[in-house]
Amino acid sequence: MLSARSQPANSPRAGFSLLEVLIAITIVVILGSVVGINLLGLPQKQKVNAARLQIENFKTAISLYEQDNGFIPTAQQGLLALVVPPTVAPVPQHFNPSGYLDKLELPKDPWGNEYAYLVPGPAGKPFDIVCYGSDGEEGGEGHAADLSAW
Secondary structure, three states: OOOOOOOOOOOOOOOOOHHHHHHHHHHHHHHHHHHHHHHHOHHHHHHHHHHHHHHHHHHHHHHHHHHHHOOOOOOOOOHHHHOOOOOOOOOOOOOOOOOOOOOOOOOOOOOOOOOEEEOOOHHHOOOEEEEOOOOOOOOOOHHHOOEEOO
């Protein structure tokens, strides 16, 4: 008679076969690969979204600057005119002493590059703010694509 501790090899509680273990490992590896591949692109998507939000902040700041002074910063003054009062004509007479951005320094894009400020902008717009994407150069596709205010 068999004791409670020893069971025959063909009993249902004998353990997993090598094939079952290999199938389970394969499934875990496949699921891990799918999740890993999806997570790899996430930081770049977040950077693109952050650049879009910053461009919107610039647009709002330029609008406030225009309301206070009657004109937008010139191309020569650039986006820096939103942080410190310009000394190049036209000098704003009603510059907000705390500036028009949250910080007292001009932010860079999420990839560490400067935003481009174009006056006039495309299609009759008064200005444009451009982020050149992950490659920092004009043109590109995917995460390297240019982002524009308009």
